[in-house]
Amino acid sequence: MITGGKSYVSSPPAFSNDGKRLLVCTGNTISIFSTSTGLQIATLEGHTAAVTSVIVVPGSKILCYCWTASLDGTIRYWDFSVPELMKKVNVKLPVFSMVIPSLLSQPALSNEKPTDLFAYLSLENTKEQNSMPKPLRGQIRKCNLTASRLIGGLILKETPQPEFISVSSSGKFFGIRNKRKLHIWMVPAKDSGHLVAKKITLHHTKNLTVLxxxxxxxxxxxxxxxxxxxxxxxxxxxxxxxxxxxxxxxxxxxxxxxxxxxxxxxxxxxxxxxxxxxxxxxxxxxxxxxxxxxxxxxxxxxxxxxxxxxxxxxxxxxxxxxxxxxxxxxxxxxxxxxxxxxxxxxxxxxxxxxxISGIKLPNSLPGIYEGGGFAFDYSTGFIALRTENYSVQFYSLFDDCGIDEVQVCERSHQPADEITVLVTLVAISQDGSMMSTVEVKQPEEGIGGLVCLKFWVLGSENKKFSLSTVIYEPHRDAGISSVAFHPTRHVAVTSSYGGDFKIWACNDEIQQKGRMIQNSGWTCLAVGSYKKKPMTAATFSSDGSVLAVAAETVITLWDPKKNVLVAVIGETFSPIVTLSFAGKSEFLVSVSQGSKPQLSVWSMSKLSLCWSYKLHIEAVACTMDLLSFAVLALLPESATRVESSEPKFHERDGVILVFNVMDPVPVATWSVRKAKGGGLAFLRGNLSSLEQNISDGNAPQEFLAYINGNHEYVLFDPYGNEANDLSITRREGLVELEETGKFGYSSIYGELPELKLKRNQTLSIQSAPSERPWETIFSGSSHNLPPLTRLCSAFLESLMEKRTAVVE
CATH class of the missing domain: 2.130.10.10 (YVTN repeat-like/Quinoprotein amine dehydrogenase)
Structure with missing residues (x-):
């Protein structure tokens, strides 16, 4: 299983003592980036909830230690040059912020006897306080890190919510903001468990935000x-x-x-x-x-x-x-x-x-524009997301890193709360060479609204999208409900709430006098409508021979080459918002949303309904070859209000269901969190990225990608016995640190020669040693060396005299 998409900005980062590395709180882990390259080089894993604080121990540039705190109620001490966990302190309460003033006030090198190390924590009181008129859930408490315990009975301050703690660079003062007040404590010169920091309070007329x-x-x-x-x-x-x-x-x-x-x-x-x-x-x-x-x-x-x-x-x-x-x-x-x-x-x-670019966080849009926020590139494993600064970000789901960003609308960042321009839809062609975007300029006082359709082409050399065609008001003054590309040709279809759909073609698809036109602009080829009903969704079949367009509550089937209506099927109770062909287009999956949501599967050979469910579906993903599809369904509110003794749906608001199109019984199910605003897609396995992580070479042919409403995602094999059995992680593929400075093992014992390995070769000592194995047996980075039990046996074998057995 591959996970990613965590926020890099949930908590402040911290620099290493030499300034060459940046430690970033990333979900349950701490990601370490090189400041010279901006690439990730290591990860600290062990916390079971979000990491909220990371503090690098000042001092030597050679030895690299840090403290981390987490909502899992633990504080951990790491050697992040290895990386290795050195110590764990369990305070049993979620830690929202942590400072260790004595680390800043003590000199790096001292001959004095070391004293206990104290941290000041911002904790959440998880005890029941519902009986109180104004429950105080935030606490500022003191913790003895050396003795691994909180100072019993000592609460410096209680607040309505846990607050962020700021500390002076001298380590003499720390403080918090509490509504219109600043609470500032002075740390005792020689801190101990029984000493209480002195406090003063400063007042203001407005709520304070930072200090x-x-x-x-x-x-x-x-x-x-x-x-x-x-x-x-x-x-x-x-x-x-x-x-x-x-x-x-x-x-x-x-x-x-x-x-x-x-x-x-x-x-x-x-x-x-x-x-x-x-x-x-x-x-x-x-x-x-x-x-x-x-x-x-x-x-x-x-x-x-x-x-x-x-x-x-x-x-x-x-x-x-x-x-x-x-x-x-x-x-x-x-x-x-x-x-x-x-x-x-x-x-x-x-x-x-x-x-250092993480996945763009979701932006709030009006309800009519909530859909269309994701577009997946099946072959490369990229996802295209709308961003707040009127751009589309391309993010690699396999590598968990940003690839490129396309500025859809050239506008400066505006701090005003009023949003005037929205990127509402993004679509990518099946081969990844074309992209289409839709932007909407909001009318001011009912005047000046504008819809703009843009087509983009991927450069053959720089692999970046450039603008090809701009079409203003493609459907008069009506909004665009969907955009879909033809699977094999440079043809696209847009459907409109104004009651029509249009088929667009790139000029290189149009031949004049037996030759191709070099201009890559797009032109409208055909227009269609059905009883002046709003066209709410559209899609092509897998071979492009059939175009399905939803006319509100019915599905119309068209021949896209002749623009002829072939058939009309279905009658749903709510408007259809999504259409997808499953497998080789023998079946069509439709999703209706509204007061009577519905998931329906239609047979194209019989032009009739196969089966349906009354489910609120957030996203649909169909496989390219198999007769199966997956849906992301929102659970009713009553289903999520279960006791903690039933962990299946505890804090989970959605389920992923995998169906065979001919069977209404799900093949597999997974419960998920933050399903609202999420997406699904089947992606081809990116073997070039995963080859070094899969020892047996049996990579799944297709991954199912789930991205939730917070843009955190997971990729897994939907056909495996258990999704958690997929032994794929990003940690093995991290780049090497490019700085020339020495640290850790090499700074003490000198640089070791690099052990050059092939991509799929594992670091191990062969049973048949070479003539002079002692010259290379201990080669390689110190944190990658095999355990001593392996090294010693091979080393001793190399010292023994070898005899050649002769068979008569």
């Missing part, structure tokens, strides 16, 4: 929901100890006015900056404290000069900003964006060096 601490001074900045940034200077001099070694501000004993400070807050002054039009999501001080970085929904990184308030910008990032992270290497930093991208920046010029 950041100055690296050397007692300055804290916070952003609010209106786009304002507040900067408190000299906080905590009255209530918190001043013996912290920080640069002192003004005298705390001097009685004077405190401009901008509300009430009796413990701060010397508070100033306000305002540039952002909406809430501030990103705040971070530069390592020297001279600048403050801010960002939000505008997709612009703002750099404020702390002393003067002057600012400069990194504009046109193209997506709302979520996190800004500094690197130990002063020439690098990273920005995490809401479109599931992480940009590596060159500082101080703020030039984007590399981008």
């Amino acid at each position: 950041a601490f100055h690296p050397t001074k007692r300055i804290v900045a916070a952003g609010d929901v209106t786009g304002r940034i507040l900067v408190w200077r000299g906080f905590g001099y009255r209530l918190l100890s001043i013996s912290d070694g920080l640069v002192s501000g003004r005298s705390v004993n001097k009685e004077e006015e405190r401009p901008g400070v509300r009430g009796n807050d413990d701060a010397e002054s508070c100033s306000t900056w305002h540039w952002h039009s909406v809430e501030v999501n990103v705040l971070s001080f530069s390592s020297d404290g001279a600048y403050l970085y801010s960002g939000g929904k505008e997709g612009v990184l703002v750099v404020w000069q702390l002393d003067t308030g002057k600012k400069k910008f990194l504009p046109r990032i193209g997506s709302p900003l979520l996190y800004y992270i500094d690197s130990p290497d002063p020439t690098l930093s990273s920005i995490s964006c809401a479109d599931n991208q992480i940009h590596i920046l060159k500082m101080p010029s703020m030039e984007i060096l590399k981008s």
Whole structure:
């Protein structure tokens, strides 16, 4: 089974101490990327729920350790250069955020006796609190990582929801935002289990969204929901100890006015900056404290000069900003964006060096445009997805990485909530050489709406799509309900809610005087309609000889070459939204949605209904050769409200059903989560990508791909005994680290010669050793060496005298 599509921006990432690697929280794992190439090089696996925090232990650039926290209630300690799990701490409560201040305050090398290591956690109280009028589910608690236990009975703060914890780079302070308040704690100089951090509270008139601490001074900045940034200077001099070694501000004993400070807050002054039009999501001080970085929904990184308030910008990032992270290497930093991208920046010029692109996250569209969000390339295993920035992203499901992005409509990112342009449909030809998109410009006050149909062609050399033809208002002022390509020719069909369908052909399909036209533009060949009913879906048969078009509640069958109506079949109670031919087109699968949803299978030889189910179907996928198909069905709400003692449908809202077209009894079923807005497709096995991961070479001919409403996906063999038996993972195919720096084993014992293996060869010691096996027996990367039990036996055999047996 292959899984992927996780979010890279659910939590802040972390740089390694040498700045050459970036550790990213990716679902239940931590993905490690090279900052020089932007490619994934390793994965830390072990957590059973989403990872929420990753903290790299500062110090040596050679030894690489990190702490991670997860919603599974565990904290883990890793050596990520191997990678290997070193320690596990079970706190038994979901961890939403974690900071370890003493790692930042302690010097990297010290002769002092090591003390216990303490972490401050933001936990969710999972105990029943329904009886309380306002349940407090968030807790700030202290954990002794050395002793692997929470400090019993010590709760620093309770909040309505778990909050993100921010820590100063000196390790002296940490804090959270809580509605219109900032709670700031000062960590004891020599922390221990019985010591309680001192706390102060700063107030504001609006809800706060994010906070950041100055690296050397007692300055804290916070952003609010209106786009304002507040900067408190000299906080905590009255209530918190001043013996912290920080640069002192003004005298705390001097009685004077405190401009901008509300009430009796413990701060010397508070100033306000305002540039952002909406809430501030990103705040971070530069390592020297001279600048403050801010960002939000505008997709612009703002750099404020702390002393003067002057600012400069990194504009046109193209997506709302979520996190800004500094690197130990002063020439690098990273920005995490809401479109599931992480940009590596060159500082101080703020030039984007590399981008780590995950699968684009779903965007909200009006109900009439919810469908058509996916298009699959059967042969390559690519998926095309609509994005919020008016683009189509091509993503490899086998490799779990972005391939390309096509800008459908040239428009800058707009932070306004009102969406004026929508990419509503995407379709790809069966050979992957053609693409069609539909974009809709929303009318303003009922005026100015526009529908645009575009055809794209794949370049033979650069393998990128380029625009071929633009058709404005292809169906007058009516919207387009579906787009489908002919299986063997450069021909497409569009159906319209206005009551007609049109057949389009690329000019290279039209011959004039016995020669082909070189221009690849598209032209309308034919127009059809049926009783002026809205045409809601269309598809071609597998050989292209039949065109099926849904006229609301009936199915019309056409000869696409002659544009002649052949037959009319079916009568459903709700409009048909999906049509698919199964197998060699002997059967047709239709899906109706509305008040009376229905899944129906029709016989093309008898022109009659074979069988049907009253199911709400979200997606349909038909195999290319076999007489089978799969559907993604939404479960009724009553079916999902089951007790936890019945894990089959616990927290699952959909099922995948595989049918033989002639049998209404499903061949196989799987329950799934987040089925609303999901998709299905049968894909040909990408042997070039999977060859190195399948030892026996028996790869399935077709995979069934399921992508859920959050764009997380899984590929599995639907005909296997169990989907989980498919032993395919991406971890074996990760790229090698390209930096020349030494770390781990090689930094201590020196570089070992590379052991060159063929693609399908496994790393093992042969039973018949060579003449001088000791020269290569320990060759290879340290984390790939076989176990000692294997190495020793082969090594000892190589030292024994060999005798040749003579048979008389």
